[in-house]
Amino acid sequence: xNSTKIKILNAAEYLFATHxxxxxxxxxxxxxxxxxxxxxxxxxxxxxxxxxxxIDRYLSQLMPDIIANLKQLQNKKEEPSISAIFSIFKQPxxxxxxxxxxxxxxxxxxxxxxxxxxxxxxxxxxxxxYQTELRFIRQAFHQSCPQLSxxxxxxxxxxxxxxxxxxxxxxxxxxDIVKADFNTELYLDDILDRMVPYISAGFIRQGNLNV
Amino acid sequence: xNSTKIKILNAAEYLFATHxxxxxxxxxxxxxxxxxxxxxxxxxxxxxxxxxxxIDRYLSQLMPDIIANLKQLQNKKEEPSISAIFSIFKQPxxxxxxxxxxxxxxxxxxxxxxxxxxxxxxxxxxxxxYQTELRFIRQAFHQSCPQLSxxxxxxxxxxxxxxxxxxxxxxxxxxDIVKADFNTELYLDDILDRMVPYISAGFIRQGNLNV
DNA sequence: GTCTATACAGGGATAGAC
DNA sequence: GTCTATCCCTGTATAGAC
Numbered sequence: 303x304n305s306t307k308i309k310i311l312n313a314a315e316y317l318f319a320t321h322x323x324x325x326x327x328x329x330x331x332x333x334x335x336x337x338x339x340x341x342x343x344x345x346x347x348x349x350x351x352x353x354x355x356x357i358d359r360y361l362s363q364l365m366p367d368i369i370a371n372l373k374q375l376q377n378k379k380e381e382p383s384i385s386a387i388f389s390i391f392k393q394p395x396x397x398x399x400x401x402x403x404x405x406x407x408x409x410x411x412x413x414x415x416x417x418x419x420x421x422x423x424x425x426x427x428x429x430x431x432y433q434t435e436l437r438f439i440r441q442a443f444h445q446s447c448p449q450l451s452x453x454x455x456x457x458x459x460x461x462x463x464x465x466x467x468x469x470x471x472x473x474x475x476x477x478d479i480v481k482a483d484f485n486t487e488l489y490l491d492d493i494l495d496r497m498v499p500y501i502s503a504g505f506i507r508q509g510n511l512n513v
Numbered sequence: 514x515n516s517t518k519i520k521i522l523n524a525a526e527y528l529f530a531t532h533x534x535x536x537x538x539x540x541x542x543x544x545x546x547x548x549x550x551x552x553x554x555x556x557x558x559x560x561x562x563x564x565x566x567x568i569d570r571y572l573s574q575l576m577p578d579i580i581a582n583l584k585q586l587q588n589k590k591e592e593p594s595i596s597a598i599f600s601i602f603k604q605p606x607x608x609x610x611x612x613x614x615x616x617x618x619x620x621x622x623x624x625x626x627x628x629x630x631x632x633x634x635x636x637x638x639x640x641x642x643y644q645t646e647l648r649f650i651r652q653a654f655h656q657s658c659p660q661l662s663x664x665x666x667x668x669x670x671x672x673x674x675x676x677x678x679x680x681x682x683x684x685x686x687x688x689d690i691v692k693a694d695f696n697t698e699l700y701l702d703d704i705l706d707r708m709v710p711y712i713s714a715g716f717i718r719q720g721n722l723n724v
Numbered sequence: 725g726t727c728t729a730t731a732c733a734g735g736g737a738t739a740g741a742c
Numbered sequence: 743g744t745c746t747a748t749c750c751c752t753g754t755a756t757a758g759a760c
Contacts, residue, residue: 468675
């Protein structure tokens with residue numbers, strides 16, 4: 303149990319999610335973690351590698367959970383509802399809160415920032431390390447919803463991921479705008495409540511799934 | 514006619530689009546533009562301000578195109594569908610790509626970054642300069658889906674922006690995956706075609722309205 | 725193995741001479 | 743407007759202490 307690594311991961315996760323990747327310096331991270339500056343490079347190799355490990359801490363728990371839920375769904379004979387499909391992701395995502403308080407939001411924020419920010423290094427890492435899991439997810443979805451082609455599902459899942467991670471990444475800014483323009487005080491729950499129907503609609507229309 | 518400003522803008526635009534924002538240094542920009550390092554800060558104030566002006570060169574071309582297309586659509590007698598409105602954005606966006614290689618993707622990446630950025634300088638600039646254009650666009654959407662309140666429309670439009678920015682940020686990788694796994698050759702054009710129905714679906718309240 | 729102090733090159737920004 | 747010199751901060755590498 304290396305406590306320095308974990309202290310760095312926790313500090314980096316918080317700072318990356320709240321201030322952004324580029325706006326967070328190694329010195330800020332190590333100050334917050336109460337460790338020496340050089341320990342980041344000793345334990346992780348580079349700032350970029352640290353970013354990936356921060357996200358992978360969540361992914362390594364998320365992926366097996368999703369696969370397990372998918373296999374469970376495949377065992378049932380009936381055609382799955384759209385809400386059943388979403389709960390495949392919902393429960394594993396909420397479980398991330400057990401790793402670290404607010405973990406679910408951190409993960410989705412970091413994913414969004416990482417996808418848009420980095421030169422595709424995060425993407426490359428994920429598609430390489432979780433190659434088999436990602437393929438399994440697509441194939442399982444295809445078997446469960448034969449009315450959508452595997453390729454259509456691939457795109458739909460990515461669109462949904464985009465909506466989710468972008469919205470959460472920008473959630474602070476968006477709630478500020480809404481407060482200024484519409485005088486409405488919104489919290490994360492409210493945003494999610496607005497987002498879920500939007501995401502679902504994109505699946506229902508083309509797929510003709512039962513709600 | 515200040516040629517130094519334009520030389521800097523051209524160099525920055527190219528380098529930002531090909532190597533990314535963070536990976537492009539002021540010294541690279543000024544070397545490519547054959548101007549002095551300090552001239553960037555003299556003419557633009559900061560690297561961030563330069564970025565905003567680079568984006569604005571895209572915006573200043575995009576906005577009139579979109580408005581023109583919208584007005585053309587409104588001249589037709591029938592009520593325009595949501596997907597028809599979204600298709601309005603497609604051609605102007607792709608035009609950015611023909612002006613500068615990778616322009617479409619880079620513009621949307623920067624737009625996404627600007628919205629994720631909690632400081633919101635880019636957001637403030639856009640909403641101020643393109644006030645009337647943005648209001649016109651919002652009104653067009655409001656006419657096509659009057660069942661959505663202004664606040665709901667705000668969120669839906671940002672969900673759509675998130676899907677677009679996120680997806681196109683990864684578009685090169687996604688087309689690679691699709692080619693490898695499904696043996697389908699896709700271009701930016703095709704991705705937008707797949708995205709429009711998905712984005713539009715979220716604007717339609719379950720069951721009614723023309724798609 | 726782990727941690728610390730420190731050196732270094734490259735980053736953006738700026739003051740002042742021209 | 744333009745240029746030089748310089749400032750402080752960044753990520754990274756390394757030598758040496760525990």
